[in-house]
Amino acid sequence: MVKKRLCCCGWFILFSHLLLAALVCSKNHGNPANDLVEIINNNRTAHKLSKLNDSPGLGCIALQYAELCKGNCSINNTVNCKPSEDDFTEVFAPDCGVELPTFGTITGHIVGCQSKYLEPSLAFAHVLVRDSKALSILRNKSHTEVGVGMVRVHKGPFFWSVLFSSGKTNSTFVLENRGAGIQQKKGCYSGSSIPCSAGQQNATLGLNNVMIMGFLCVVYLLKQFHFNL
Numbered sequence: 571m572v573k574k575r576l577c578c579c580g581w582f583i584l585f586s587h588l589l590l591a592a593l594v595c596s597k598n599h600g601n602p603a604n605d606l607v608e609i610i611n612n613n614r615t616a617h618k619l620s621k622l623n624d625s626p627g628l629g630c631i632a633l634q635y636a637e638l639c640k641g642n643c644s645i646n647n648t649v650n651c652k653p654s655e656d657d658f659t660e661v662f663a664p665d666c667g668v669e670l671p672t673f674g675t676i677t678g679h680i681v682g683c684q685s686k687y688l689e690p691s692l693a694f695a696h697v698l699v700r701d702s703k704a705l706s707i708l709r710n711k712s713h714t715e716v717g718v719g720m721v722r723v724h725k726g727p728f729f730w731s732v733l734f735s736s737g738k739t740n741s742t743f744v745l746e747n748r749g750a751g752i753q754q755k756k757g758c759y760s761g762s763s764i765p766c767s768a769g770q771q772n773a774t775l776g777l778n779n780v781m782i783m784g785f786l787c788v789v790y791l792l793k794q795f796h797f798n799l
């Protein structure tokens with residue numbers, strides 16, 4: 571009688587954790603860079619500014635920017651890094667497969683880093699737009715398009731990068747290979763249908779879940795074993 575109830579309880583715990591794991595996994599399966607673009611646009615339109623177009627080519631360049639600055643996260647979560655103009659056209663664009671003649675004018679950038687992963691809305695408020703300088707960049711009327719990149723240093727901080735441009739959406743930062751560009755090995759960028767690549771939050775959460783599940787199975791089996799003796 572007692573054994574049966576405990577067994578049932580074990581299955582219940584196992585099942586509810588499975589459900590929780592599935593929920594956590596699915597919740598983080600999107601692309602946080604796309605979420606951030608939406609947050610930026612909601613903030614702009616709430617202040618009667620134009621909605622910016624989501625440019626995948628610019629997003630990929632933002633990811634390269636974050637990738638280059640990855641080693642430079644200061645204690646106060648500011649990124650101390652200044653890529654040269656040549657980096658944009660000679661490194662970032664070719665690494666993304668942006669067609670060089672379509673490289674537009676960059677009208678602003680905001681970068682930030684944080685030791686732990688924050689939801690895009692928190693990253694917006696606490697990492698990227700936390701002073702009047704960043705706010706005035708966000709609210710500049712010259713921008714017409716935006717691109718966001720996010721990357722994590724292996725087991726280290728998360729880097730966010732936002733680039734603004736005054737270009738015309740489908741004629742600037744055009745990705746070769748009919749808009750597919752060059753596939754990125756790390757991080758994620760806005761305007762892309764590809765979810766974040768390896769080394770991201772997804773991977774760590776997945777591993778945590780596997781460990782929790784493993785632990786629960788062991789506990790469950792030990793319980794079973796104990797009562798069978």
Ligand SMILES: *[C@@H]1O[C@H](CO)[C@@H](O)[C@H](O)[C@H]1NC(C)=O
Pocket residue numbers: 644645646648
């Ligand atoms: C962050 O630290 C750097 C030096 O490491 C300093 O120059 C900068 O003003 C600080 N920023 C803020 C927002 O405190």
Ligand SMILES: *[C@@H]1O[C@H](CO)[C@@H](O)[C@H](O)[C@H]1NC(C)=O
Pocket residue numbers: 638639641642650651652653
């Ligand atoms: C990163 O910081 C180091 C040390 O402050 C500096 O020498 C280096 O130029 C920075 N990297 C970039 C890309 O700005």
Ligand SMILES: *[C@@H]1O[C@H](CO)[C@@H](O)[C@H](O)[C@H]1NC(C)=O
Pocket residue numbers: 676677678706707710711712
């Ligand atoms: C808006 O951005 C443009 C291009 O970077 C710059 O020239 C201009 O000074 C900015 N305007 C404001 C109000 O910051």
Ligand SMILES: *[C@@H]1O[C@H](CO)[C@@H](O)[C@H](O)[C@H]1NC(C)=O
Pocket residue numbers: 612613616617694695699700705
């Ligand atoms: C826009 O973002 C700024 C900076 O985080 C914040 O102070 C402001 O309340 C936001 N506006 C809206 C309408 O969310």
Ligand SMILES: *[C@@H]1O[C@H](CO)[C@@H](O)[C@H](O)[C@H]1NC(C)=O
Pocket residue numbers: 739740
């Ligand atoms: C560019 O965008 C405009 C409107 O956003 C659209 O009408 C046009 O067909 C697009 N051109 C191409 C080549 O996709």
